[in-house]
Amino acid sequence: MSAKTKTPWLWVPTLYLIEGLPYAIVNTIALAVFKDMGVDNGTLGPLTTLISLPWLIKPLWSPFMDIFRSKRWWILLTQFTMLAVVALIAFTLPFCSMSVLLALFVVVAFASATHDISADGYYMLALDRRTQSAFIGIRNTFYRGGLVLGQGLLVMLGGVLQKRSGDVPHSWAMVLLICAVILACVAVYHLFFLPKPEEDKDRRDIGSSSKVWKEFAESFRSFFKKTGVWWAIAFMLLFRLPEALSLNLLYPFFKDGAEVGGLGAGTEMYGLVYGTFGVVALLLGGILGGIYASRKGLRAAMWPMALSLALPCAVYLLMAIARPTSVWTIGSLIVLDQFGYGFGFTAYTLFMMRFVDGPLKTSHYAICTAFMWLSMKLPALVAGYLQLWLGYVGFFTLVMISCLGTFAAAAIARHKILPAQDNSLNE
Numbered sequence: 018m019s020a021k022t023k024t025p026w027l028w029v030p031t032l033y034l035i036e037g038l039p040y041a042i043v044n045t046i047a048l049a050v051f052k053d054m055g056v057d058n059g060t061l062g063p064l065t066t067l068i069s070l071p072w073l074i075k076p077l078w079s080p081f082m083d084i085f086r087s088k089r090w091w092i093l094l095t096q097f098t099m100l101a102v103v104a105l106i107a108f109t110l111p112f113c114s115m116s117v118l119l120a121l122f123v124v125v126a127f128a129s130a131t132h133d134i135s136a137d138g139y140y141m142l143a144l145d146r147r148t149q150s151a152f153i154g155i156r157n158t159f160y161r162g163g164l165v166l167g168q169g170l171l172v173m174l175g176g177v178l179q180k181r182s183g184d185v186p187h188s189w190a191m192v193l194l195i196c197a198v199i200l201a202c203v204a205v206y207h208l209f210f211l212p213k214p215e216e217d218k219d220r221r222d223i224g225s226s227s228k229v230w231k232e233f234a235e236s237f238r239s240f241f242k243k244t245g246v247w248w249a250i251a252f253m254l255l256f257r258l259p260e261a262l263s264l265n266l267l268y269p270f271f272k273d274g275a276e277v278g279g280l281g282a283g284t285e286m287y288g289l290v291y292g293t294f295g296v297v298a299l300l301l302g303g304i305l306g307g308i309y310a311s312r313k314g315l316r317a318a319m320w321p322m323a324l325s326l327a328l329p330c331a332v333y334l335l336m337a338i339a340r341p342t343s344v345w346t347i348g349s350l351i352v353l354d355q356f357g358y359g360f361g362f363t364a365y366t367l368f369m370m371r372f373v374d375g376p377l378k379t380s381h382y383a384i385c386t387a388f389m390w391l392s393m394k395l396p397a398l399v400a401g402y403l404q405l406w407l408g409y410v411g412f413f414t415l416v417m418i419s420c421l422g423t424f425a426a427a428a429i430a431r432h433k434i435l436p437a438q439d440n441s442l443n444e
Contacts, residue, residue, distance in 0.1 A: 037163020039129035045168035058401040071130035072390040079383035091135035100200035107193035111186040138379030154307015173288020236380035248433035258422035261396040278409035294348035302359025316435040323427035326361025327420035334413035
């Protein structure tokens, strides 16, 4: 069935929900599991970076996906693979060693990273440019919704189960089993309802190995020959710096007691404010961000969106100083942060889509997402140690200083990249 015969509302939300959920499983639920099993804050950063390494190296195999089978085929293969491995983790978590658990999470990460490549390429093939711009907010919203489902509602459920049973491994096993059920439902839905765009060729004959490696090398060569590529890389590394520093420390901040400067709110509170209050704000911010950027143009929208992404990080410094206990106070601050992030992150995704426009856009977009991974994980490697050294107040003060990186990235985008490309937004 042609993609043009099905409204994007039938598949864009589910495709990006299921792109976000596995990322949350690997980067948030796994973090919570290891934290609750006694891993310290300093070790969490390197450990979660190791698990999520496939998002950095996925450009190494993305060119092969451009020349073998269709994007739809890869989407279905990786979705069924993820549900099988997550189910395996759920059934073995109470019994397997930490090294085996780590290896299984890495397998999920490889499948999820491959799914990202195919889903992003499919999105650009199945929709024309105007529809891509119109649905960018929906796409980002449901991707972040998948993250919030994983890091919010399901983490909250893990906290509730731990309180009732006192059994950490079995509690998280039940959460992961629910993840597997969700993955199964969406994979089966996509098997029947994901369209087959004419442009999404089912290529079975990949030719000689020399052709494969030639196209593989060409994707990297052509990417690094793009006009303004080093400025674009600087933008991708700097724009999300405040979030990159703080993200892995939010769960420990909620979990740690007042004696070390944390909120002492626990797993259930963390899940509640992100999975209820935060999700509504995130969805609204993402949708409004897409509408705003499509009407104003990315260059005109860049500064408001950069400010929206960076400045609400101040809520964590405020909480570290005041240490509120009211769910309404904490929830209101999280709403402010999540709305701002949802609104501002749209600029990041649109920037990458505009920069890779042209031949080999799927491979080039995968390279961009590798830099996006680096932008998040390089700061995360040291964030835990910085927090242990500075305390939570000092650490979140450093996060606010890092907002200068976001502002520098916005200036780079406006003055070095977007003047030549921004008109393409409304075509």
